[in-house]
Amino acid sequence: MEQLIVKNMSQKFKDRELLTDVNIELLSGKIYGLIGDNGSGKTIFMKSILGLIPIDTGEIWLDNNKLGKDIEFATNTGFLIEVPSFILDYNQYQNLKLLADINGKISKQDILQVIAAVGLDPQNKEKVRNFSLGMKQRLGIAQAIMEEPELLILDEPMNSLDANGVTLIRELILSLKKEDRIILITSHNSEDIELLCDVVFEIQDGQIHQLN
Numbered sequence: 001m002e003q004l005i006v007k008n009m010s011q012k013f014k015d016r017e018l019l020t021d022v023n024i025e026l027l028s029g030k031i032y033g034l035i036g037d038n039g040s041g042k043t044i045f046m047k048s049i050l051g052l053i054p055i056d057t058g059e060i061w062l063d064n065n066k067l068g069k070d071i072e073f074a075t076n077t078g079f080l081i082e083v084p085s086f087i088l089d090y091n092q093y094q095n096l097k098l099l100a101d102i103n104g105k106i107s108k109q110d111i112l113q114v115i116a117a118v119g120l121d122p123q124n125k126e127k128v129r130n131f132s133l134g135m136k137q138r139l140g141i142a143q144a145i146m147e148e149p150e151l152l153i154l155d156e157p158m159n160s161l162d163a164n165g166v167t168l169i170r171e172l173i174l175s176l177k178k179e180d181r182i183i184l185i186t187s188h189n190s191e192d193i194e195l196l197c198d199v200v201f202e203i204q205d206g207q208i209h210q211l212n
């Protein structure tokens with residue numbers, strides 16, 4: 001994917017307008033940061049550009065495809081939004097395998113590699129039910145990145161991570177930046193945003209503006 005364009009997008013719930021006339025261009029090869037207070041609409045924005053919730057007005061273009069017209073959902077995407085949900089009685093590998101089998105793009109070896117890349121032990125056969133919050137978060141990141149998506153959206157990727165986890169996942173995100181990929185992250189930690197992002201957007205009072 002080369003570009004994701006949001007044109008005159010507004011998003012309303014009941015009578016409350018959450019996002020007003022948003023115009024944004026995301027280009028491949030960059031990491032974008034989205035910041036804003038709790039409840040400012042970051043999650044709504046991310047779900048909207050993925051096609052997970054319909055927009056009230058405006059247009060979202062993923063390259064030459066208009067969301068809701070040419071395509072229903074953004075394809076070739078990986079995302080972690082809110083709390084990752086897994087089948088608790090499956091182990092980490094079984095959970096990722098189940099999702100990987102939908103597209104059939106990646107091998108067992110790829111899955112084991114991504115498990116290691118997020119700092120989990122590929123040999124661990126424990127049920128995800130017994131995972132700590134940070135382990136679930138790491139698995140959520142693994143699930144988002146495992147198929148080498150062209151659009152990667154990570155909502156608060158450092159949630160629940162310990163200090164080593166934060167360092168590892170920061171390095172991992174930076175290493176994922178590449179020519180034909182758009183990465184968008186949110187974080188309430190300004191250090192994450194500064195270290196990782198090429199371009200930063202802030203949502204405030206329903207408007208999204210670029211900070212740098």
Ligand SMILES: Nc1ncnc2c1ncn2[C@@H]1O[C@H](COP(=O)(O)OP(=O)(O)OP(=O)(O)O)[C@@H](O)[C@H]1O
Pocket residue numbers: 013014018036037038039040041042043044045
């Ligand atoms: N389905 C819905 N119906 C009505 N209101 C909703 C719905 N989903 C979210 N909202 C409201 O939209 C607003 C924005 O929520 P959103 O989750 O996008 O915020 P956020 O910026 O991601 O916040 P946080 O930093 O806490 O994650 C909130 O006031 C929320 O109550």
